[in-house]
Amino acid sequence: xxxxxxxxxxxxxxxxxxxxxxxxxxxxxxxxxxxxxxxxxxxxxxxxxxxxxxxxxxxxxxxxxxxxxxxxxxxxxxxxxxxxxxxxxxxxxxxxxxxxxxxxxxxxxxxxxxxxxxxxxxxxxxxxxxxxxxxxxxxxxxxxxxxxxxxxxxxxxxxxxxxxxxxxxxxxxxxxxxxxxxxxxxxxxxxxxxxxxxxxxxxxxxxxxxxxxxxxxx
Amino acid sequence: xxxxxxxxxxxxxxxxxxxxxxxxxxxxxxxxxxxxxxxxxxxxxxxxxxxxxxxxxxxxxxxxxxxxxxxxxxxxxxxxx
Numbered sequence: 238x239x240x241x242x243x244x245x246x247x248x249x250x251x252x253x254x255x256x257x258x259x260x261x262x263x264x265x266x267x268x269x270x271x272x273x274x275x276x277x278x279x280x281x282x283x284x285x286x287x288x289x290x291x292x293x294x295x296x297x298x299x300x301x302x303x304x305x306x307x308x309x310x311x312x313x314x315x316x317x318x319x320x321x322x323x324x325x326x327x328x329x330x331x332x333x334x335x336x337x338x339x340x341x342x343x344x345x346x347x348x349x350x351x352x353x354x355x356x357x358x359x360x361x362x363x364x365x366x367x368x369x370x371x372x373x374x375x376x377x378x379x380x381x382x383x384x385x386x387x388x389x390x391x392x393x394x395x396x397x398x399x400x401x402x403x404x405x406x407x408x409x410x411x412x413x414x415x416x417x418x419x420x421x422x423x424x425x426x427x428x429x430x431x432x433x434x435x436x437x438x439x440x441x442x443x444x445x446x447x448x449x450x451x452x453x454x455x
Numbered sequence: 456x457x458x459x460x461x462x463x464x465x466x467x468x469x470x471x472x473x474x475x476x477x478x479x480x481x482x483x484x485x486x487x488x489x490x491x492x493x494x495x496x497x498x499x500x501x502x503x504x505x506x507x508x509x510x511x512x513x514x515x516x517x518x519x520x521x522x523x524x525x526x527x528x529x530x531x532x533x534x535x536x
Contacts, residue, residue, distance in 0.1 A: 261470060272521050277509070278509065286508055286509070287506075287507045288503055288505060288506050288507070289505045289506070294500060321521050326460055330535060337536055338477070338536070340535065341481060341531065341532055341535060344531065345481075345484075345485070345488075345526060345528065348488070348524060348525065349488075352491070352492075352495070352521065352522065355495070355518075355521065356495075356519065359498070359499065359502070359514070362508070362510070362514070363502045363505070363506060365506060376505065376506065378502065380497060381491075381498050382494070384498075384502070384505075386505070
């Protein structure tokens with residue numbers, strides 16, 4: 238009986254992985270980049286991290302998070318919320334309230350503040366935009382109850398666009414990257430990521446490289 | 456004198472009732488918070504599997520610490536209030 242499907246041998250897979258790794262390194266080099274991790278992991282070129290559905294021959298080229306400066310808002314809120322109960326107690330607004338209730342109220346308030354800060358941090362840390370040699374992944378950790386993972390193949394993308402509008406974005410060199418796809422999900426977004434024009438450059442080069450290799454049948 | 460004493464007893468009983476209700480509300484609220492802390496724990500575990508990051512272990516540890524503190528808070532509410 239004729240074989241319908243013959244799985245590739247481990248040596249072939251290894252060679253394929255090596256080839257793609259070299260290609261990714263070449264693309265990164267051509268874009269004027271080098272393997273590096275900066276801004277507390279917000280801009281990571283050729284990282285060693287892995288993600289859940291990563292295939293054997295898939296190499297992560299870019300791992301991006303929002304610029305750390307975007308966290309300033311919630312950090313200031315947390316500081317204010319930590320100070321607030323002590324200010325209220327010192328002002329003596331609740332003179333008739335027994336101390337045990339004040340104490341428990343403060344503890345609960347501080348725990349809730351800690352939870353808020355932790356949730357905001359998780360939202361930043363786990364909302365990542367990953368560019369591999371084959372596809373783009375947009376992981377959105379909106380809050381503790383909702384997360385969304387969107388995929389887009391590099392050979393299905395239209396021209397990616399970057400934008401950096403406003404004082405902070407220009408000053409700290411971060412902005413948005415929008416990638417139009419031909420799939421069901423029309424746009425993949427990386428909001429507030431560092432060096433958006435570099436990201437667009439690398440995505441375009443990877444897409445071209447994938448196209449070239451497809452044409453020569455690799 | 457007897458009327459005054461009776462009134463005092465009624466007031467103490469009323470106060471105790473209010474305190475019991477407030478304590479009960481605190482404990483129920485904190486138990487709900489514990490459930491939420493468990494959700495946090497589960498989510499950090501799931502996200503840790505989604506992306507293998509450098510700080511996954513530290514985040515998991517913090518989530519456990521938060522869970523432990525939430526349980527301690529329930530115990531504190533039972534003991535202090």
